[in-house]
Amino acid sequence: MTTKTYTSDNPLYLDYHATTPVDPRVLEKMLPYFTQNFGNSGSRNHAFGWKAEAAVEKAREQVAALIHATAKEILFTGGATESDNLAILGVAEMYKDKGKHIITCVTEHKAVLDPCKHLEENGYTVTWLGVDKNGQISLDELRNAITPETILVSIMHANNEIGTLQPVAEIGKLCKEKGVLFHTDAVQSVGRVPVDVEAMNIDLLSLSAHKIYGPKGVGGLYVRRRNPRVRLAPLFFGGGQERGMRSGTLNVPGIVGLGEACEIARKELGSEAERIKQLRDRLWAGLQKNLDELYLNGHPTDTLPGNLNVSFAFVEGESLMMGIKDLAVSSGSACTSASLEPSHVLRALGVREDLAHTSIRFGLGRFTTEADVDYALQRIVSEAARLREMSPLYEMMKEGIDLETVQWTGH
Amino acid sequence: MDGSLTRRKPRITKGIDMAYTNKVIEHYENPRNVGSLPKEDPHVGTGIVGAPECGDVMKLQIRVNDSGVIEDAKFKTFGCGSAIASSSLATEWLKGKTVDQALEIKNTQIVEELSLPPVKIHCSVLAEDAIKAAIVDYKSKSTK
Numbered sequence: 001m002t003t004k005t006y007t008s009d010n011p012l013y014l015d016y017h018a019t020t021p022v023d024p025r026v027l028e029k030m031l032p033y034f035t036q037n038f039g040n041s042g043s044r045n046h047a048f049g050w051k052a053e054a055a056v057e058k059a060r061e062q063v064a065a066l067i068h069a070t071a072k073e074i075l076f077t078g079g080a081t082e083s084d085n086l087a088i089l090g091v092a093e094m095y096k097d098k099g100k101h102i103i104t105c106v107t108e109h110k111a112v113l114d115p116c117k118h119l120e121e122n123g124y125t126v127t128w129l130g131v132d133k134n135g136q137i138s139l140d141e142l143r144n145a146i147t148p149e150t151i152l153v154s155i156m157h158a159n160n161e162i163g164t165l166q167p168v169a170e171i172g173k174l175c176k177e178k179g180v181l182f183h184t185d186a187v188q189s190v191g192r193v194p195v196d197v198e199a200m201n202i203d204l205l206s207l208s209a210h211k212i213y214g215p216k217g218v219g220g221l222y223v224r225r226r227n228p229r230v231r232l233a234p235l236f237f238g239g240g241q242e243r244g245m246r247s248g249t250l251n252v253p254g255i256v257g258l259g260e261a262c263e264i265a266r267k268e269l270g271s272e273a274e275r276i277k278q279l280r281d282r283l284w285a286g287l288q289k290n291l292d293e294l295y296l297n298g299h300p301t302d303t304l305p306g307n308l309n310v311s312f313a314f315v316e317g318e319s320l321m322m323g324i325k326d327l328a329v330s331s332g333s334a335c336t337s338a339s340l341e342p343s344h345v346l347r348a349l350g351v352r353e354d355l356a357h358t359s360i361r362f363g364l365g366r367f368t369t370e371a372d373v374d375y376a377l378q379r380i381v382s383e384a385a386r387l388r389e390m391s392p393l394y395e396m397m398k399e400g401i402d403l404e405t406v407q408w409t410g411h
Numbered sequence: 412m413d414g415s416l417t418r419r420k421p422r423i424t425k426g427i428d429m430a431y432t433n434k435v436i437e438h439y440e441n442p443r444n445v446g447s448l449p450k451e452d453p454h455v456g457t458g459i460v461g462a463p464e465c466g467d468v469m470k471l472q473i474r475v476n477d478s479g480v481i482e483d484a485k486f487k488t489f490g491c492g493s494a495i496a497s498s499s500l501a502t503e504w505l506k507g508k509t510v511d512q513a514l515e516i517k518n519t520q521i522v523e524e525l526s527l528p529p530v531k532i533h534c535s536v537l538a539e540d541a542i543k544a545a546i547v548d549y550k551s552k553s554t555k
Contacts, residue, residue, distance in 0.1 A: 316489050316490050319439070319492050322431070322491070352464070354463035354464050389445065390442060390445050390488060392470035392489055393468055394489075408463065408464075409461065409462065
């Protein structure tokens, strides 16, 4: 194997939670739908339309098969943010006569938090469930939060920052018992861990193509059709595509790509998840072997195979990122985001702010190799060790000073 | 004024390269005077400023000789690249200065030298505070 060299202009990609490259097999299937088969799937009068429609319907089958749904239950959208908005706002509008109470969780993605906030500002009541130190909600708290007014529970399957898997099967069972609809944002979990809308009693599920080696700008929403039949008010109006729930000409090449990405994931998920989990374990073991004072953020076992979110105590996250510019990773540190707050997810876990400042999220995926992991390890270990030599906090810790008792001069 | 054609200042909100000048990167990669001096030594003044939950803590130390000249300066910093660069630069400037001259170092000079963007000005303030704290500590020892 040849060793690749990485630079800040051409870094090693370890941010598979943010997005993934399009799998060449996916791209190959998409290409004809840009050029020769460019038809509008809504054109009923000629072969261009028929071919596009057939491609869309095939993709619907492929998406459905991955999550154990039926093709008619899949809607195509412009991405998972749209899917989340359509699920939450669509249910809220359609079921408002039944009740105006929604339950969600503080560690959700903004695409769920913000539509819920919008509803809260417009006459709905929202219960924001907290999480334990591993990032999971309490089923008892959820049970107690459900009232006769509750119309929807929206809890993500896997968290995008820390990888923690919520107990969706138990949540689904509880919602079923209580007769409340259950939506899950499964953007990070579909294609990475098994998802079964029947076994998990999921009524609505958001998914995205670009997280599973498909193109950006296309997503899906599973909407249960029986037991119960879920109805949604549309977000926008027009040509009445997708059974009136999502007007707009379908993104045929994108949908073909999503379908193929789901097909590949369905066939390869088992072996791929195992391989990626081993790489992730190799990275974590290597870090722990070479560095002390590391803290894992997220659940130790109920987690995505490729996620590793670690706080490097006594090293500021942004300075660590600066030292490993040849690695494309994310930081939970305040300085790298527009807001001056550390990540809302790490805060919800109760991670101390100083540790939240030092967190790095690694996301491993389909094209990550063992050599990549070893390269990343060597770079992170040497840089973290260098910065700790420079860290007054690390020195104080080594001297046995309890940093909690020090009187700091804030600024 | 014709508002439509006025140039907007680029906003630095995200990213690393955008926020760092070459001088900052140079200090970050080759920091000067990293280390520690013996805290108990009467010729050594130690200043520790900042707070871990704010994301930066600077420790700056000076060793002052009998004629009041700063012979040596060391730092350790927990913080972003600009914080490391600000303290590294401060130790460079301190060496060879008298204590009184050192008190004249202003954060604005650090901002200028490193071309720090507005979001990083607090790093320079922290460095100035660290210098002052180290001098206060030294003076409190030498008057004993």
